[in-house]
Amino acid sequence: MNRTTETVEDEVVLLDESGTPIGRAPKSAAHGPDTALHLAFSCHIVNPIGEVLITRRAVTKQTWPGVWTNSFCGHPKPAEPLLHAVRRRADFELGLELDTVELALPLFRYRATDANGIVENEVCPVYLATAAGEPDPNPREVAEYRWVDPRALATAVGAAPWAFSPWLVLQAKELELFRA
Numbered sequence: 001m002n003r004t005t006e007t008v009e010d011e012v013v014l015l016d017e018s019g020t021p022i023g024r025a026p027k028s029a030a031h032g033p034d035t036a037l038h039l040a041f042s043c044h045i046v047n048p049i050g051e052v053l054i055t056r057r058a059v060t061k062q063t064w065p066g067v068w069t070n071s072f073c074g075h076p077k078p079a080e081p082l083l084h085a086v087r088r089r090a091d092f093e094l095g096l097e098l099d100t101v102e103l104a105l106p107l108f109r110y111r112a113t114d115a116n117g118i119v120e121n122e123v124c125p126v127y128l129a130t131a132a133g134e135p136d137p138n139p140r141e142v143a144e145y146r147w148v149d150p151r152a153l154a155t156a157v158g159a160a161p162w163a164f165s166p167w168l169v170l171q172a173k174e175l176e177l178f179r180a
Contacts, residue, residue: 010075011027013078032119040122052148055070070168074093108171120167
């Protein structure tokens with residue numbers, strides 16, 4: 001495992017309303033009560049027996065602390081290809097090397113405000129990946145994880161959406177993975 005280091009001084013890519021890059025901002029300044037639209041990504045990891053990995057965000061996270069969510073999320077650095085960013089974050093958050101990565105929802109976009117008033121405002125392509133190993137979570141990012149049946153997760157998300165990140169709730173409605 002070769003975990004990269006990431007800091008709040010990393011930069012995110014700012015976007016205009018059409019999704020075109022228009023600049024960059026420090027990651028530490030990119031999330032607040034008036035968050036500018038920026039580029040992110042989400043990834044759902046599936047294991048060899050068809051279970052999907054969900055994670056509970058560390059309670060020290062700035063947004064949605066302690067909430068169950070998809071496998072991992074992140075932001076590409078300026079000029080970093082999205083696929084490279086996905087693989088980098090899988091290693092950083094979960095200590096996992098991904099076997100395959102496939103773009104599932106290229107145009108996913110959402111805006112949501114958490115209980116602390118912090119806004120997520122992202123164009124967030126969604127990826128599906130496979131991995132054969134067990135996670136070794138970074139405790140600054142992940143409090144715990146579970147491998148679950150995708151259909152059971154879809155049922156739980158539908159019954160108690162407040163227990164999950166808003167982006168997982170929205171993605172579960174759109175991804176074929178949760179309807180198969």
